[in-house]
Amino acid sequence: xxxxxxxxxxxxxxxxxxxxxxxxxxxxxxxxxxxxxxxxxxxxxxxxxxxxxxxxxxxxxxxxxxxxxxxxxxxxxxxxxxxxxxxxxxxxxxxxxxxxxxxxxxxxxxxxxxxxxxxxxxxxxxxxx
Amino acid sequence: xxxxxxxxxxxxxxxxxxxxxxxxxxxxxxxxxxxxxxxxxxxxxxxxxxxxxxxxxxxxxxxxxxxxxxxxxxxxxxxxxxxxxxxxxxxxxxxxxxxxxxxxxxxxxxxxxxxxxxxxxxxxxxxxxxxxxxxxxxxxxxxxxxxxxxxxxxxxxxxxxxxxxxxxxxxxxxxxxxxxxxxxxxxxxxxxxxxxxxxxxxxxxxxxxxxxxxxxxxxxxxxxxxxxxxxxxxxxxxxxxxxxxxxxxxxxxxxxxxxxxxxxxxxxxxxxxxxxxxxxxxxxxxxxxxxxxxxxxxxxxxxxxxxxxxxxxxxxxxxxxxxxxxxxxxxxxxxxxxxxxxxxxxxxxxxxxxxxxxxxxxxxxxxxxxxxxxxxxxxxxxxxxxxxxxxxxxxxxxxxxxxxxxxxxxxxxxxxxxxxxxxxxxxxxxxxxxxxxxxxxxxxxxxxxxxxxxxxxxxxxxxxxxxxxxxxxxxxxxxxxxxxxxxxxxxxxxxxxxxxxxxx
Numbered sequence: 001x002x003x004x005x006x007x008x009x010x011x012x013x014x015x016x017x018x019x020x021x022x023x024x025x026x027x028x029x030x031x032x033x034x035x036x037x038x039x040x041x042x043x044x045x046x047x048x049x050x051x052x053x054x055x056x057x058x059x060x061x062x063x064x065x066x067x068x069x070x071x072x073x074x075x076x077x078x079x080x081x082x083x084x085x086x087x088x089x090x091x092x093x094x095x096x097x098x099x100x101x102x103x104x105x106x107x108x109x110x111x112x113x114x115x116x117x118x119x120x121x122x123x124x125x126x127x128x129x
Numbered sequence: 130x131x132x133x134x135x136x137x138x139x140x141x142x143x144x145x146x147x148x149x150x151x152x153x154x155x156x157x158x159x160x161x162x163x164x165x166x167x168x169x170x171x172x173x174x175x176x177x178x179x180x181x182x183x184x185x186x187x188x189x190x191x192x193x194x195x196x197x198x199x200x201x202x203x204x205x206x207x208x209x210x211x212x213x214x215x216x217x218x219x220x221x222x223x224x225x226x227x228x229x230x231x232x233x234x235x236x237x238x239x240x241x242x243x244x245x246x247x248x249x250x251x252x253x254x255x256x257x258x259x260x261x262x263x264x265x266x267x268x269x270x271x272x273x274x275x276x277x278x279x280x281x282x283x284x285x286x287x288x289x290x291x292x293x294x295x296x297x298x299x300x301x302x303x304x305x306x307x308x309x310x311x312x313x314x315x316x317x318x319x320x321x322x323x324x325x326x327x328x329x330x331x332x333x334x335x336x337x338x339x340x341x342x343x344x345x346x347x348x349x350x351x352x353x354x355x356x357x358x359x360x361x362x363x364x365x366x367x368x369x370x371x372x373x374x375x376x377x378x379x380x381x382x383x384x385x386x387x388x389x390x391x392x393x394x395x396x397x398x399x400x401x402x403x404x405x406x407x408x409x410x411x412x413x414x415x416x417x418x419x420x421x422x423x424x425x426x427x428x429x430x431x432x433x434x435x436x437x438x439x440x441x442x443x444x445x446x447x448x449x450x451x452x453x454x455x456x457x458x459x460x461x462x463x464x465x466x467x468x469x470x471x472x473x474x475x476x477x478x479x480x481x482x483x484x485x486x487x488x489x490x491x492x493x494x495x496x497x498x499x500x501x502x503x504x505x506x507x508x509x510x511x512x513x514x515x516x517x518x519x520x521x522x523x524x525x526x527x528x529x530x531x532x533x534x535x536x537x538x539x540x541x542x543x544x545x546x547x548x549x550x551x552x553x554x555x556x557x558x559x560x561x562x563x564x565x566x567x568x569x570x571x572x573x574x575x576x577x578x579x580x581x582x583x584x585x586x587x588x589x590x591x592x593x594x595x596x597x598x599x600x601x602x603x604x605x606x607x608x609x610x611x612x613x614x615x616x617x618x619x620x621x622x623x624x625x626x627x628x629x630x631x632x633x
Contacts, residue, residue: 034373035554036600037394037431038293038320040529041481044373051373052380071372073554073600077527081488090477091169093294093320094374095350100166100182104477109488109524 006116008082008123011063015087015105019045019064022097029097031063031085033070033078033107039094043068043085043105046097059124072125080117081109140240140464143230148179149328151187151347154194155340160348161186168325171237171472172463174508180324183348185356188316191344192362195287195314198341203284203312207262210310214259216337218252221298224333225249228326232298233463235323237472237509238426240464250589251302254607257591258310261609275626281619284312285388286364288615289357291350291378292327293369294320294474295429295531301327303606304367305343311615316344316363318354322475350374361385365615368392369431372600390604390614392431392597394529395557397578398550399423399434399586402543404564406443413450415584416562420451420535422586424458424470424514428533429478431601432558434586436526437516438546441539448518448537452498455514455535460505472509473532479510482532485525486515494519494536521549529555543568547575556598560586579605 011019023029028048034040044051048066058075060068063085070078085105092104112120148165150157160181168177181187202210221228229243238247268280290304297319308315319327324347331338331345346353358366359381368378369392382389405416423434439447463471473479479502486500499515514533517525526536540546550559559578563569573581579596582588589595594608604614 032373034371035394035528036371036373036375037392037529037531038295038370039374040371040394040531041485042371042477044377046377051377077522077524081524088477088480090475090480091322092475092477093322093350094371095355095377097351099321099351100349102166106477106481106484108484109491111491 004119005121006112006119007121008060009063009068010082010084012084012086015085016064018087018098018101018103018105019066021101026097029066031066031068032057033068033074034094035071035074039092039096041107042092042094042096043107044094044096045105046095053127055126057126059128061121067128075123080112082112082116084108138465138467139462140230140466142234142464143227145178145325145329149181149325149347151181151183151191152328152331152343152345153187153191154197154344158190160184161190166321166349168235170234171474171510172234173506177235177325181347183346183353187348188346188353188356188360191316191346192287192360194341194344195316196362198339199284199287199314202314202339202342205312207265210312211259211263213338214255214306214310217334218255218259220333220337221248221255221330222252225252228298228330230464231329232326233471235326236294236297237463237474239468239471240466241469242426244466247296247299251298254302254591255306258306261612262310265609265612275624277623277625279621279623281621282311282612282616283619285615285617286313287362288313288315289360289363289366290315290317291354291358291366291368291370292317292319294322295426297323297326298330300369307606307611308367308615309342311612313615314342316346316357318346318348318357321349355381358382359384363387365389367604367614375602388614391602392557392604392606393600393602394431395555395578395597395601396436396527396529396553397432397434397555397558397560398436398438398553398576399560400438400546400550400562400572401440401443401447402546402563402565402568403440403442405440405562406446407564412564417447417450417454419560419562419586420447421454421458423535424455424533425587427470427473427512429474429531430587432580432587433529433531434558434560435530435535436521436553437535437537438549439537439539440546441541444539448497452516455498455516458514460503460511460513462506470514470533472505472511474510476510478531479512482512482530482534485528485530485532485534489517489519489523489525489534489536492519492523492525494523494525497537499533521552527553543572547572551577554600557601558582
């Protein structure tokens with residue numbers, strides 16, 4: 001039984017490498033989880049501040065120092081799952097910054113264990129001050 | 130004479146050039162930076178061609194070419210524009226099988242679908258918009274004896290269009306046909322997964338579409354799509370894709386106070402009422418097919434009927450037949466005319482779909498059939514058509530997987546069916562199946578979706594408006610009302626009075 005705070009998002013070493021390269025090229029970054037068709041259900045990586053966070057966005061946590069956001073109505077359906085940001089070879093569409101590298105960020109999910117679910121880190125809703 | 134081996138039924142792969150260019154001002158123009166990217170086929174991972182890796186400077190050239198062409202194209206008569214659209218349709222029709230093979234190799238979808246759906250629909254949509262602009266009229270209203278109000282439709286200007294990869298030619302057609310019909314000039318960016326089909330089509334169209342009226346910019350979203358969406362020379366943006374990108378494009382459009390149209394996907398419910406099971410007849414068979422429509426285009430359709438809602442009293446009988454029909458789907462090489470389901474469009478889609486199958490299993494959904502990858506052609510991205518039984522709060526019921534994955538649940542009455550159907554962020558498509566003439570009208574009216582197919586599914590005729598409610602976006606394509614998304618209204622308010630007002 002753990003009493004440690006459970007974080008909602010994590011990142012694989014391969015995705016960390018890609019984030020490091022993108023940071024070197026673009027500076028600070030942010031993520032916003034998309035829904036919808038085509039490249040929906042994939043995380044989008046932008047230069048920090050490029051995507052305007054609204055009052056309906058939820059901050060799930062940080063990966064490699066980058067904020068990871070999702071719209072609150074989508075979060076309703078996702079909140080019981082832990083998300084790991086991974087990367088896979090592939091030609092994604094969308095405006096996500098890693099696309100020209102021939103790789104695509106993707107989400108791997110698992111259900112929180114009951115003891116993890118009791119110690120989830122609180123989320124922040126809306127833009128940061 | 131017999132040969133040892135049966136002849137291959139696989140249709141020949143079309144010949145591609147080794148490299149394509151951007152299409153700007155009626156010319157094939159290399160990208161300024163001189164960079165190209167490999168376009169690989171999801172059928173077997175083979176190289177199709179090298180495509181331009183365009184940047185902002187290339188977009189500038191394309192927008193300038195469109196602006197120049199707009200000076201004359203915007204003044205052409207409906208007769209002239211209609212003729213161009215009809216010629217485009219004729220060329221597609223004359224090259225239908227060739228273009229179907231091109232699209233199949235590029236996207237991975239089965240040839241029987243590109244032959245029977247994608248390309249014939251392209252032909253018809255161009256002809257539809259060629260037709261409606263000949264029949265359309267503005268209006269004149271005499272407001273009083275001396276004052277006449279003339280309403281005249283004018284093209285909005287230069288349109289930026291960002292096209293998805295699931296129907297490379299049909300999605301381009303849905304956006305190009307009304308824009309050209311309205312008198313707009315276009316800068317269009319195909320998806321980077323499927324950039325070649327549109328280039329091949331426009332090679333066939335040389336000499337038909339006047340220079341600069343359609344400009345094709347190839348490249349990656351953050352490098353070419355973003356500068357297009359942000360461009361100050363653009364007057365309108367049309368986008369089909371995902372929600373986060375949709376919000377970002379609206380944000381860019383707001384900087385220029387540009388209007389946008391958005392088609393952002395769905396999680397469409399497909400509802401089968403108790404009366405469906407009243408007889409085992411032709412209609413029951415049609416209903417079974419309607420449920421299996423989730424596998425059309427490998428599930429890569431914004432309106433994929435990915436949530437199957439079945440009345441609990443007919444569930445066992447109905448799902449048994451749906452599973453049997455799903456198992457009978459013939460996977461194989463997409464260029465084999467008998468193949469019913471081909472490859473997913475790219476490796477990242479393939480990985481994403483498998484990750485959803487994984488979370489579905491973790492959440493306790495029961496796999497009724499499928500549930501993993503398929504090995505149709507080495508090097509390609511194939512997934513078994515998969516059916517899960519679960520409940521509507523599971524992530525596989527709420528997120529657009531964009532793959533051949535169906536999530537099934539039951540309901541006990543019409544109210545519960547409607548409640549489940551509307552318990553989604555999206556509202557693009559829905560299916561409703563019943564033998565009861567009364568509920569055929571009343572229940573679909575309660576479903577929050579822009580298109581409800583009643584006793585049918587996945588039909589996309591021109592002249593039937595298509596677009597979303599809720600987070601599925603806004604704007605209505607495939608119908609003459611789309612013309613107004615590409616136009617301004619000019620009002621001439623004319624006075625015939627010779628007398629002054631008397632204010633000054």
